[in-house]
Amino acid sequence: MTEPLIFEISSPGRKAVFLPELDVPAAELPAELLREDLSLPEVSEVDLMRHYVHLSQLNHAVDTGFYPLGSCTMKYNPKVNEEAAKLPGFTRTHPYQDHCTVQGDLKLMYELQEYLKEIGGFAGISLQPAAGAHGEFTGILMMRAYHEERGDTRRTKVLIPDSAHGTNPASSAMSGYQVVEIKSDQRGNVNLEALRAYCDDTVVGLMLTNPNTLGLFDEHVLEVSEIVHHCGGLMFGDGANMNSILGIARPGELGIDVMMFNLHKTFSTPHGGGGPGSGPVGASERLAKYLPGPIVVKVERETSNVKRETSNVKRKISNFQPPTSNLQPYHLKMPSASIGRVKAFYGNFGVFIKAYTYIRMLGAAGLRQVSEDAVLAANYLLARLREVYPLPYDRICKHECVLSGHLPQAPDVHTLDIAKRLMDYGFHPPTIYFPLIVPEALMIEPTETESKETLDAFAEAMLRIAEEAQDNPDLLHRAPHTTPVTRLDEVRAARHPRLRWKPV
């Protein structure tokens, strides 16, 4: 089951879009600057639509089935989010419009900033970073700015536990810092002794993912923060795993100075096949002034003094009336010692609308319920699978559990085989071979939106696969059997890169 390339269904002269005729006199085109050819496809609208519908049917997605991809929080994406984000009053606004003409946009951003401050326990938020990794990089730059402003330039080391996300070391290195790995202890916490040994006046800070990539809440998190702060370092929090601590703990109260959120994980905005996400950054009192900007500020005024002149433009459907002067409450402003901007404009606004909708619909109690049920589901799967799949850290987990695919009774079978076989049962595999500290890792994050029946079906498939691994390992080695394509030759793709279609 494969679909031809769009170029392969192209035929000269076909069109999918008809534009209006030119209604002004034509100007002279600069002949020397014109291009000769442009090899874009030529297709009809019906063929175009069918092509993409066929492609979409080759995907596994949250809307087609269970997607327990660890660390990615593939929860259900409520459809009201999509409707909200399509409101033309939002989508049809330009980022450089005068503040007084986009008060609705700015208000939504301001309120979202406030909610994230409250949920995370932070003094300030910037919504600008476009993704989690972007937020990490932002956090490192803010830590750098903090130390530089204090003239504390000896600090060059970023401490990163071995249970951290792979982007943490990359983000630090991108900022020119040296990465020092801190080992985990027997219970999967940061090893306090190892940490103390590295903490001195060369430490920029520690990047802590909590709960970490083992799905474990660090039992000594307050001590970790204290040790790092004591040597003058800062605590960066990787907020990728926030889905387990909403209303349970506030990172700001755990000693985190700066943290990125993932709106596309925790706050139910869809992952889009790999983006757009959104990675707002929260900061403590002492780091808030370095946030990237602009951010939205609210200027309190006595509204009775604000007079609006009746406009001579006819009111259309919009409530908008041009104000006579810039007396509106919401404004964009750069934080006082901002690291600058990390992208153009203000962030992924379309994603903000979805996260805002979700937070408003759930409220405080609903958010806490999310985390409680996400943790319940992960521990339930852990309980159902632990007899068969080795469990490297035997503790109550948070939003995800990490098991090993190294089955004693089937030494030839690898985690990859188990993952591929899961597809035949209709499930997206968990995250595999991560975290690196667990051999043959299977990182399973069920989320709160999956029913007990779905969790049971998944557990039964996993247990069945473990039996197959013993009885018929070849079945796993050759899996998947029911997918649109079978295993793909990744070595060939890398050795002989074909990265584009070329006209024959």
Added chain:
Amino acid sequence: MSYIPHTDSDRAAMLAEIGVETVADLFLDVPKIVRYPELKLPPPLSEMEILAELRSMSEENADLDHHACFLGAGAYNHFVPSVVGHITGRSEFYTAYTPYQPEISQGTLQAIFEYQSMVCALTGMDVANASHYDGATSLAEAAIMSVNVSRGKRRKIIVSPSVHPEYRATLRTYTPGPDLTISNLQYPISNIQLDADTACLIIQNPDFFGQLLSADSENGLNGLADAVHQAGALLVVVVDPISLGLFTPPGEYGADIVVGEGQPLGNPLNFGGPYLGLFACREKYMRKMPGRLVGETVDTEGRRGFVLTLATREQHIRRERATSNICTNQALCALAAGAYLAAMGKSGLRQVAELCYHKAHYAATQIAAIPGFDLVGDKPFFKEFVVRCPRPPSEINQALLERGIIGGYDLGRDYPHLEDAMLLCVTEMNTKNEIDHLVEVLEEVAL
């Protein structure tokens, strides 16, 4: 409303299987003194209520369905064919994640492969990646890539002042510390000082002011590319993808890396995001290119299929040795861009570009005829142009707004010598009536 399916009996059964009494027993590892903070958030709303609230909030904006718009400056009001939204609205696309498991992600992977192919065709480059966060971050990553191409030996980045101001600001944020220097390109171009420390020269075409750089070999783009290459540096070009429906692609005048904002390709304005960063380069730099890449291969049955490839460049393998931390792309925005390019096709994209060009020139000619307004710049332009105004641009924009028109970008924000000038943008979305209305209001303002 929390989209949770569990009944109380489900929860009880799950707790029993786990072997704990209550859900609270699952959180004993959280220090007691910080456990269960009281979150002060507004009370929950039903779907009906939140939609009503958001609709009302969205109507506090002056949106472009109710206003004529002559504002561009990096985010553009172009037509998005209906079919594009129906393609990106397929939840098999938007509720999937990064295609880590290719056997069940061929839809996303093939769509990216086709997008990469179309971006190559558009820019005249050999290789394009699956996209970055936006045009500005693409540019910053291109500059860092240029330094990496020199194996870190070249530490100077030269940027034209007519590159988008927010792109230059993003570049500065991405390259902190004393290591890398960013210097401004001095015009005229023939006088530039390229040296052995220069990693790249960055230009924008059409530039921030809408002007098209000339192609002639002496002082124009070809000569520029030769000079940059003789110095051993790379030429990075920022493009407006719509302009490439009509004008010479950077691949034909010697660009090594091409970046740009992909929003005009089928993505709504959305108050600044989400957008996508175009990123393409020459084949010889392929392995230095940051970001996701999809490649073609075969499955065990010999059937064509697509995978994420050249992953050895990426953070999840190289960790601290990775040269970029980007770990996703803007997949759904790239899907929209690909669907847009396929929908427009070769003749449609050219037609859009021509409509922009002719309407912008019509508007510019009319405005230049109003006493007090003057066109700035002597080069040909695409869809944007600079006009000096007889009154401060903010006052003019206020007057336009009162007549239902969103005016131009106030250039005094970034360029002190242009504090009496605004950048106007005209696209296929602007009718002759709208342009004539704009001209009328400007005539009144000039009195």
